[in-house]
Amino acid sequence: MNVSRRTALGLAVTGVGLAACGRSSDKTPSSSTVASDVARDIATDAYVFGYPLVLMDVTRAAAETIAPVNTFQHAGALPTPQRRDVVRLNLDTLYSAAWLDVSAEPIVLQVPAVDPGRFWLMQLLDAWTNTVHNPSSIRPQVNSGGPPFTYLVTGPSWSGTVPDDMTQLSVPTPTVWLAGRMQVNGPDDIPAVTALQEQLKLLPLSAWAADRQTPSVPTPTGTTEVPPPKQVLDMTAATFFERMCAVLAVNPPRPEDEPAMKRFATIGIRPGGKAEGISDSDLAAAADAAKKAIPAYAAANMVNENGWRFNPKVGTYGTDYQLRANVAWVGLGANVAQDAIYPTMFGNADLGGASAKFRLRFPPGQLPPVDAFWSLTAYDADSYLVPNAANIYAIGHQVPVVANPDGSVDLAVQHEDPGARVPVGNWLPIPESGQFSLTMRLYAPKDIAIDGRWRPPVLTVVP
Structure with a gap:
């Protein structure tokens, strides 16, 4: 749901680094014997390891002040620049989100019949930000019927019988984030999407047979609350690790994380534990180092074409803890590439001089290759939508772009209204000055977009 920040060095800055997590030893020292510099390196890596878990938990807690667990929050309006609780919002889909607790019993999710051509996605993420399941209009992933x-x-401890008319979606943690999306084709289409949202069902299995009404609440259209990412960054190191240890007790790591957890335990960081054997100053230094390393991480499999960057290997992370933390930092809840990719570029309006004008030209037949649809959204330096008098925040989807006589498509990316020279739908406003970014969203992208055989065009300056 968000993207912003980027590139460069990786966790080599921590000295020991997370590579050490791949080696376990029966001679790992206890917390009382860990040297100061080693303890600091371990704490740095533990912060990187636990950042997505803590951010998810803070995000969950914030959401549950609005909607109880196992309850949908339905977005009933498109975002505006005044919405500043989440960065890099899209104007292509309306969300139906819920935080699930499957520790006691399973939860039934039902998606109604949706008109052909309308994209929907029900993304299920575990507490560690892995996309575990992703049924959609392109791939419903059902056993039969529908x-x-x-x-x-x-949940991980359930061992009952799945009813014949249901498809099981098992998750490895009792805490689950359901991020549902439904394509919306502009403000006039909102009532149609709202009607579909009201048909979504989300109930505990014990309540399903009784056909109880599915509870839901509207999603706030704006908030003055401190956004969850800032809440996490503002935590003291001690508070962060205390939260991490508490959440680990509820949502334990996977078996493949055992080497890392064994290493972290040498300074007390374990489920239900407490950081110990490390000074407050070293713990704070470790947290500061991690906060620099996470946004600086550059993944080896990053696609970089004509200034547009995206990573086709996000959504599930295994033991790539640096990537997992980096993706949570720039966009919590990333989809797997088969559902959506978000090529993003960063620019500066000042580079074009006063009233800078930029252009994107797609050659004939080279619009983004998708099985659903695509869009292009502009953001300001803080990754929020760009205020403008025309109230245009994204193009490519709600109003079709207009091609030139030869089949090419020119998009005007500039602050100043180009007037009648540019067709409606081909102008995307950016800030008058300073930094900005563009994100191209490809929903259900074709393989040529995922593997880099299709290239987004270069953003050029108009003299």
């Missing part, structure tokens, strides 16, 4: 499509979301 629509409606009925799924049973089961």
